[in-house]
Amino acid sequence: MSKLGLYVHIPFCRQKCLYCDFSSYSGVEHLFTAYTTALCQQIADQGGKLYKPLVDTVYIGGGTPSVLPVPLLEQIVASLEDNFTIESGAEISMEANPGTVTRQQLAALKAAGINRLSFGVQSFNDDLLTGLGRIHQTADSLAVVEYAQAVGFNNISIDLMYGLPGQTVAGFFRELEQAAALQTTHISVYGLKLEEGTPLATAAEQGLLALPDEAAEEAMYSAMSEFLPSQGLARYEISNFARPGFECRHNLKYWHYQPYLGLGAAAHSFLNRQRTGTVTGIKEYISRVTTGMSPVVMEETLAQDESMAEYIFLALRTTEGMRLNHFTRYFGVDFFDLFGNVFARLQRQGLLEADDERIWLTDTGMKFGNIVFRSFLPD
Numbered sequence: 001m002s003k004l005g006l007y008v009h010i011p012f013c014r015q016k017c018l019y020c021d022f023s024s025y026s027g028v029e030h031l032f033t034a035y036t037t038a039l040c041q042q043i044a045d046q047g048g049k050l051y052k053p054l055v056d057t058v059y060i061g062g063g064t065p066s067v068l069p070v071p072l073l074e075q076i077v078a079s080l081e082d083n084f085t086i087e088s089g090a091e092i093s094m095e096a097n098p099g100t101v102t103r104q105q106l107a108a109l110k111a112a113g114i115n116r117l118s119f120g121v122q123s124f125n126d127d128l129l130t131g132l133g134r135i136h137q138t139a140d141s142l143a144v145v146e147y148a149q150a151v152g153f154n155n156i157s158i159d160l161m162y163g164l165p166g167q168t169v170a171g172f173f174r175e176l177e178q179a180a181a182l183q184t185t186h187i188s189v190y191g192l193k194l195e196e197g198t199p200l201a202t203a204a205e206q207g208l209l210a211l212p213d214e215a216a217e218e219a220m221y222s223a224m225s226e227f228l229p230s231q232g233l234a235r236y237e238i239s240n241f242a243r244p245g246f247e248c249r250h251n252l253k254y255w256h257y258q259p260y261l262g263l264g265a266a267a268h269s270f271l272n273r274q275r276t277g278t279v280t281g282i283k284e285y286i287s288r289v290t291t292g293m294s295p296v297v298m299e300e301t302l303a304q305d306e307s308m309a310e311y312i313f314l315a316l317r318t319t320e321g322m323r324l325n326h327f328t329r330y331f332g333v334d335f336f337d338l339f340g341n342v343f344a345r346l347q348r349q350g351l352l353e354a355d356d357e358r359i360w361l362t363d364t365g366m367k368f369g370n371i372v373f374r375s376f377l378p379d
């Protein structure tokens with residue numbers, strides 16, 4: 001079995017961003033300690049149940065993990081180390097919001113064993129950040145990256161967004177230049193999605209947002225696709241760019257269909273070809289774990305055809321694409337026997353390519369990934 005990845009969900013944020021539909025809550029600081037206690041209990045339960053399995057990646061995400069006081073984060077990391085066999089050299093990532101960490105806190109997190117940071121920078125334009133409801137400004141982002149580098153983190157990622165209200169192509173290009181100048185090892189760039197029910201989506205429905213048009217969004221996409229690799233940050237997934245050797249090993253597990261265990265509220269797992277998810281409410285999570293009830297409320301075993309579509313979809317997100325022998329090993333059937341016709345059509349459309357070992361998305365295919373992914377779904 002592949003080594004396990006652990007995802008730890010911290011469902012707290014200082015303030016809810018206007019576009020966010022993630023499972024995160026603000027104004028519940030009084031639950032920090034009880035949540036951490038329950039989380040450590042679940043970590044101990046799961047570590048024991050799985051006989052302290054070998055782990056090579058840990059990802060502490062959210063929410064905003066960095067809103068938790070450092071002693072609680074230290075408690076979580078110590079609990080993971082006590083209950084799982086964390087390989088030496090494991091990647092241990094934590095998400096942090098630039099407005100929530102000081103240099104001293106970063107030094108303490110490094111000492112606690114965190115060796116990769118992912119900062120939710122999102123933009124280097126203060127007006128755009130305000131429009132998103134972010135709590136930080138550009139100066140905070142510049143400062144935290146500098147602090148993190150100064151205290152010895154050598155694996156730092158920043159997230160950026162494009163397609164924002166008020167964002168221009170020229171402005172986004174300047175943001176890419178600022179991002180590259182920080183010399184981080186990894187950059188993720190996501191297009192804004194207007195999720196139903198969020199304040200930003202409502203404002204868009206009411207015609208209150210100056211969103212970039214389709215041509216501008218395409219120009220932004222092209223700008224990042226060309227500029228970041230020219231700065232030594234090679235694309236390795238649709239939205240992710242890294243210097244050689246700094247690809248996020250944890251996220252690669254998702255795209256490579258490898259097992260991971262989710263811990264905390266609203267956390268998903270993929271183990272033994274089964275997907276499970278825990279309860280989203282913080283109080284319910286605490287109550288379930290501390291009374292010996294399972295926090296798992298969703299279990300799903302995909303049918304073989306759905307599982308194949310998902311496997312292909314995830315693998316094709318990476319620039320390496322899908323290894324044909326891995327597909328055969330996983331499903332016991334040949335990819336071309338099942339999908340030869342679909343592949344031929346997508347290849348004629350210039351969206352997919354293949355050699356003897358793998359299939360992958362062309363540059364056009366990356367841009368129109370959804371068309372490709374839909375083609376592999378069962379009828």
Ligand code: SF4
Binds near residue numbers: 017024
């Ligand atoms: S910091 Fe992240 S998780 Fe928290 S509200 Fe903003 S987008 Fe959502």
